[in-house]
Amino acid sequence: MKFSCIMTTFNDGELIRQSVASVLCQTYNDFELLLVDDGSSTPTTDILASFNDPRIRILPQANDGLSSARNRGLCHARGDYICFLDADDTRAPWSFAQAAELIDAKHPDLILVPGILSSGRTRLEPFMDHVNVTAMKEEEATRTGQMTLKARKAWATSFEPQSANKFVARNLIERGKLRFPNDHFFEDILFHVLAIAHAESVEFLDAPSFTYFQRQLRPQLTASNGQIRFDILGTARVTFQIFEQHKDFRNVRQRGAVSIGTLRLLHWCEQELPAYHKYGFRLALRELLRGVNPHYLVIDKATPDPRRERKKLTRYAREVMA
Amino acid sequence: MNILAKLRGASPNSESDSGARGASHVIFGQIIQFACNENGLDTAHQLRDLRTIYEPFLASRAIPKAGVCLDLGAGAGWFGLPFAMAFKDWTVICVEADPVQYDFLKINVERLQLENVVCINAAFHPEVMAEEGDDASAFLRGEVRGRPANFQHLRALSMKLAPVITDSVPVEDVVSCSALSPDLIADLSPDLIRLDAPGCEAAIAQALKHKSAGLVVGRTYPYLPSHSFAPSEWGGARQFYLVHGDHILRRDYEDDFPTRKSRLDVVVAMFNARDFIRECVDSILADGNPDIRVLVVDDGSTDGSGKMVDSLYGDNPRVRLLSKTNGGCASARNFGRRHSDASHIAFIDADDRLDPGMFSALLETARYTGTFVAEGEFKTFTTGPDGVDIFSPSHEAEVYKNAGHHRLADFDFDWIPGAQIIIGQPTIWRRVYRRDFLDRKKIWFPEHVRAFDDQIFQLYVGHYAGSIAHVREQFYHYRQHPAQDIKQGDERHFYSFNMFRSVFLRALDEGWQDISLIIQSLLNTMSWSYGGLRDDLKQIYVEAAVEFLAILDRTFGGIEPDLLRTVGIPGLDYLVQRQIREMGNAPVNYAMMRLESWRWQPEFIRMMLNIK
Numbered sequence: 001m002k003f004s005c006i007m008t009t010f011n012d013g014e015l016i017r018q019s020v021a022s023v024l025c026q027t028y029n030d031f032e033l034l035l036v037d038d039g040s041s042t043p044t045t046d047i048l049a050s051f052n053d054p055r056i057r058i059l060p061q062a063n064d065g066l067s068s069a070r071n072r073g074l075c076h077a078r079g080d081y082i083c084f085l086d087a088d089d090t091r092a093p094w095s096f097a098q099a100a101e102l103i104d105a106k107h108p109d110l111i112l113v114p115g116i117l118s119s120g121r122t123r124l125e126p127f128m129d130h131v132n133v134t135a136m137k138e139e140e141a142t143r144t145g146q147m148t149l150k151a152r153k154a155w156a157t158s159f160e161p162q163s164a165n166k167f168v169a170r171n172l173i174e175r176g177k178l179r180f181p182n183d184h185f186f187e188d189i190l191f192h193v194l195a196i197a198h199a200e201s202v203e204f205l206d207a208p209s210f211t212y213f214q215r216q217l218r219p220q221l222t223a224s225n226g227q228i229r230f231d232i233l234g235t236a237r238v239t240f241q242i243f244e245q246h247k248d249f250r251n252v253r254q255r256g257a258v259s260i261g262t263l264r265l266l267h268w269c270e271q272e273l274p275a276y277h278k279y280g281f282r283l284a285l286r287e288l289l290r291g292v293n294p295h296y297l298v299i300d301k302a303t304p305d306p307r308r309e310r311k312k313l314t315r316y317a318r319e320v321m322a
Numbered sequence: 323m324n325i326l327a328k329l330r331g332a333s334p335n336s337e338s339d340s341g342a343r344g345a346s347h348v349i350f351g352q353i354i355q356f357a358c359n360e361n362g363l364d365t366a367h368q369l370r371d372l373r374t375i376y377e378p379f380l381a382s383r384a385i386p387k388a389g390v391c392l393d394l395g396a397g398a399g400w401f402g403l404p405f406a407m408a409f410k411d412w413t414v415i416c417v418e419a420d421p422v423q424y425d426f427l428k429i430n431v432e433r434l435q436l437e438n439v440v441c442i443n444a445a446f447h448p449e450v451m452a453e454e455g456d457d458a459s460a461f462l463r464g465e466v467r468g469r470p471a472n473f474q475h476l477r478a479l480s481m482k483l484a485p486v487i488t489d490s491v492p493v494e495d496v497v498s499c500s501a502l503s504p505d506l507i508a509d510l511s512p513d514l515i516r517l518d519a520p521g522c523e524a525a526i527a528q529a530l531k532h533k534s535a536g537l538v539v540g541r542t543y544p545y546l547p548s549h550s551f552a553p554s555e556w557g558g559a560r561q562f563y564l565v566h567g568d569h570i571l572r573r574d575y576e577d578d579f580p581t582r583k584s585r586l587d588v589v590v591a592m593f594n595a596r597d598f599i600r601e602c603v604d605s606i607l608a609d610g611n612p613d614i615r616v617l618v619v620d621d622g623s624t625d626g627s628g629k630m631v632d633s634l635y636g637d638n639p640r641v642r643l644l645s646k647t648n649g650g651c652a653s654a655r656n657f658g659r660r661h662s663d664a665s666h667i668a669f670i671d672a673d674d675r676l677d678p679g680m681f682s683a684l685l686e687t688a689r690y691t692g693t694f695v696a697e698g699e700f701k702t703f704t705t706g707p708d709g710v711d712i713f714s715p716s717h718e719a720e721v722y723k724n725a726g727h728h729r730l731a732d733f734d735f736d737w738i739p740g741a742q743i744i745i746g747q748p749t750i751w752r753r754v755y756r757r758d759f760l761d762r763k764k765i766w767f768p769e770h771v772r773a774f775d776d777q778i779f780q781l782y783v784g785h786y787a788g789s790i791a792h793v794r795e796q797f798y799h800y801r802q803h804p805a806q807d808i809k810q811g812d813e814r815h816f817y818s819f820n821m822f823r824s825v826f827l828r829a830l831d832e833g834w835q836d837i838s839l840i841i842q843s844l845l846n847t848m849s850w851s852y853g854g855l856r857d858d859l860k861q862i863y864v865e866a867a868v869e870f871l872a873i874l875d876r877t878f879g880g881i882e883p884d885l886l887r888t889v890g891i892p893g894l895d896y897l898v899q900r901q902i903r904e905m906g907n908a909p910v911n912y913a914m915m916r917l918e919s920w921r922w923q924p925e926f927i928r929m930m931l932n933i934k
Contacts, residue, residue: 176933177925181923182820234916247934280911
C-alpha cells in the first residue's frame with residue numbers, strides 16, 4: 001500500500017464529510033484512510049459510522065488529545081508513506097497522484113508540498129510558507145546543479161511546521177521512532193523538525209496539495225487564547241533537546257531554521273496569551289531558554305529567513321533571558 | 323418503628339384526654355392537629371420520619387396534581403392524613419393492621435374531615451394468595467371510588483397472622499388481623515406508595531414489579547436486595563427513597579433516562595487471555611445477579627480468545643463481547659466504558675477472577691450508600707504446574723483484622739478516606755465506580771500511556787472520592803505471572819513523569835489545597851521504579867527525577883530534602899538542590915510545570931536514543 005492518510009477528529013461534526021470525501025475522491029487509489037476518533041460524541045460518531053468504504057479504518061479512543069490520536073494512527077498505519085489531514089481541511093484531488101509519481105521516480109524519505117490557505121476573506125491564497133518556496137527557488141536559480149541535501153533540509157525546516165504539508169516514508173518514522181508529543185498541542189514543530197533531521201533525501205512538489213481552512217464558526221484549537229498556548233513551552237523544549245543531539249544540529253542554516261520556527265511560535269503564543277498569564281509564561285520561557293544549548297540563540301545570517309524574523313526573534317530571546 | 327411499641331400502644335380510652343387531643347404540628351406546609359396516643363416516643367418517631375424522610379422526599383419531587391396514594395402501615399395517619407390535606411385531588415388509602423392505631427386513624431380522619439381518605443384495618447401478608455373468584459380486589463377498587471368505607475366487609479376476608487420480624491416477640495404480643503394478598507396492591511394501581519410495613523416489603527416489592535407506581539417512599543426493615551423495588555422493563559419509570567437503618571436506597575428521575583441503566587457493567591479488558599477468560603467471566607456471572615453484566619473488550623487478541631468468548635457466552639444476555647483493534651489496556655477499558663450505559667462500572671483484568679458475590683456486595687453497598695466508589699479486598703494467587711492454586715493474603719490483611727463497622731445484607735464494611743489510596747499500590751480492579759462520578763471528574767485511563775495507566779486513575783479517584791466503602795471478606799483474586807509488565811524494568815517506567823505532570827497541572831488548574839499526598843505518591847513511585855529499572859536506564863531516570871523535582875519545587879515551593887532522602891536514589895536531595903540553584907533566581911510560579919523534558923515520556927526517550 002502506498003499511502004496511509006491519518007485524520008484525527010474530535011467533534012468536527014458535518015465538517016468531516018468534506019475532508020473525508022477529499023481523500024476518498026483522490027485520483028490515485030492505493031491508500032488507506034485512518035480515522036482516529038479522539039472521543040467525539042454524537043453527531044460526529046454517527047457520521048463516522050455512516051462511512052462505508054473499505055479504505056477507511058476507524059480507530060476510536062477516549063479523548064486523549066490530538067498528539068495521542070495521531071500516534072494511534074501511526075501505530076496502525078500500513079502505507080509506505082504517511083500523510084496527515086485535519087478533519088476540517090481538504091486534500092487536493094491530485095495530491096496523492098503527484099506524490100506517487102515522485103515517489104516512484106525518486107523514493108525520497110520526505111516530500112514537502114505547498115498548500116492553499118482559506119482565511120476569512122473571499123480570496124483563496126497560497127499557504128503561509130509560500131514565501132519560503134519562492135525564496136528557495138530564487139536561491140536554487142543562483143546555483144549550478146542540484147541543491148545540496150544540507151540546503152534542502154534547511155529550507156524544508158523553514159517551512160511552516162504543519163502536518164498536512166508532508167509525505168513521510170514510514171521507514172523514516174520507524175527509524176527515528178517519531179511520535180507526536182503526548183499531552184501537548186503545537187505538536188507539529190517536534191515532528192516537523194525531527195522528520196527533516198532523519199531524512200536522507202528531501203523532495204519538494206509544486207502543485208498545491210492541501211487546503212487549510214481558518215473557519216470563523218469553529219475556532220482553530222491553536223487559535224484559542226486559553227492556557228493551551230502554554231503547551232508550546234513543553235513542545236519547544238523537547239524539540240530543542242532532541243534536535244541538539246542530532247548531527248544536523250551542526251548544519252547552522254538548518255539549526256537557525258529550527259530556532260526561528262520555534263521562537264516564532266513561542267513569541268506568538270506569548271502575545272496571544274491572556275494578560276494575566278504572560279508573566280508566568282515569561283518565567284517558564286526564561287528557564288527553557290537558559291537550559292538550551294546557547295548556539296540555538298546565535299542564528300546564522302545565512303539561515304532561510306524570507307520573512308526577515310531573525311533579528312527580531314534573536315532580540316526577543318535575549319530579552320527574555322535578561 | 324419497633325413493632326412492639328406499635329402493638330403495645332395504649333388505646334385512646336385508656337389514655338388521658340389531653341393525649342387524645344394531641345398537639346398541632348406543621349406538616350407539608352400546613353398546620354395539623356392529631357389525636358393520637360401521645361406516649362412521646364411514637365410521636366417523636368413519626369415526626370422524625372416526617373422531617374427526615376417524607377418532607378425531603380416530597381419536596382424534592384414533582385408530585386402530580388392527582389393520583390392514588392397507598393399508605394401501608396399508616397399508623398394514626400401521620401403521613402397519609404397530612405398528605406391528603408395537602409393534595410386534595412388525591413385519594414389516599416391508609417392500611418393499618420394494628421386495631422389500636424387504626425382507631426386513632428379513624429378518629430383523625432373524622433376530626434380533620436377528610437373526604438379523600440379510605441381506611442382499611444388489615445395487613446398485607448405474603449402468604450395470602452389472591453384467589454380466583456375472590457371479590458377482594460373488586461371490593462377494594464370499590465372502596466377507592468365509593469366513600470365512605472364499609473369496614474365490615476373486610477372482616478370476611480381470610481385471617482392470617484401478620485409476620486413477626488423478630489423471634490423475641492412473646493406470643494401473647496402477637497395480634498392477628500385481616501390479611502390481604504399483596505397482589506391487591508398492584509390492582510389498585512397506586513401512584514405513590516408510602517411504606518412502613520415490617521416484614522411485608524419483599525412481597526409488596528414483588529407485587530409492584532410489573533406495575534407502574536411512580537413514587538415509593540418509606541422504610542424497609544429486613545434487608546432487601548436493591549433491585550427488589552426497581553420496576554421491570556415494562557413496569558414504567560419509578561423513583562424511590564427507602565430508608566434502611568443507616569442506609570438509603572434511592573432512585574431518581576434521571577435514573578430512568580435512556581442513557582442510564584441502573585446496573586453494573588464489569589469491563590474485562592482482554593488481550594490473548596485464552597487460558598483464563600472463562601474462569602474470569604464465570605466468576606462474575608456466578609451469583610446470577612441480573613443487574614451485573616460483563617463487557618468483554620477483545621483488544622485485538624491473536625490467540626482466538628475473542629472467538630472463544632463468543633462461543634461460550636454468545637447466547638448469554640449478561641455477556642457482551644466488543645472487539646477493537648489493539649490499543650492497549652487503557653484503550654480497552656475506556657472503550658468498554660464508552661459502550662456501556664450502566665450507572666456503575668468496574669474494570670478488571672482478563673486473567674483474574676473474584677469471589678462469587680463480590681460485585682453483588684459492592685453494588686449493594688454502592689446503591690444503599692450512594693458512595694462514588696466501593697471496593698472489595700484482594701488476595702494474590704499463582705496456579706502451580708499441578709493446577710492447584712496457591713493464595714497469598716494481600717498486605718492489607720494486616721490492616722483489616724476486625725469486622726467492619728457497618729453492616730448491610732450479610733456482609734460488613736468500613737468507610738476509608740479516599741486519600742488512603744492515593745499513596746497505595748494501584749488496585750483499580752477491585753472497585754465499583756459510579757459512572758457519573760468518573761465522568762464529572764473527568765477520570766479516564768490515559769490512552770497514550772502503555773503501562774501504569776491505572777496509577778493516575780486511582781490517584782484521581784482517591785483525590786475526588788471523599789470516603790470509599792471498603793467491603794470486608796469479599797475477595798478479588800489477583801493472578802501473579804512471572805512476566806508481569808511491572809517486572810520488565812523498561813522505559814515505560816518513565817510514563818510516571820508524564821502522568822504526574824498531568825496531575826500537577828490539574829492540581830494547579832483546580833487549586834488543590836493539599837498536594838502533599840500526591841508528592842508522597844510520586845516519591846513512592848520513583849523509589850519503586852528506580853529499584854526495578856534496567857541498569858542502562860537508571861542514569862536517565864535519575865536525571866529525569868532531578869529535573870522533575872526541581873521544576874516541582876519551582877512550581878509549588880519548597881520540597882523537603884528529608885523527603886527526597888527516603889527515595890533511595892543516591893544523592894537525590896543534593897542533585898535537586900543543585901539543579902534549583904542552577905535555575906538562578908527563578909521565582910516560584912505555576913507556569914514552570916508547563917515545561918516538559920525528553921526524559922519524561924518513553925516516546926521522547928525512544929526518539930532520543932534513535933537520534934544518531
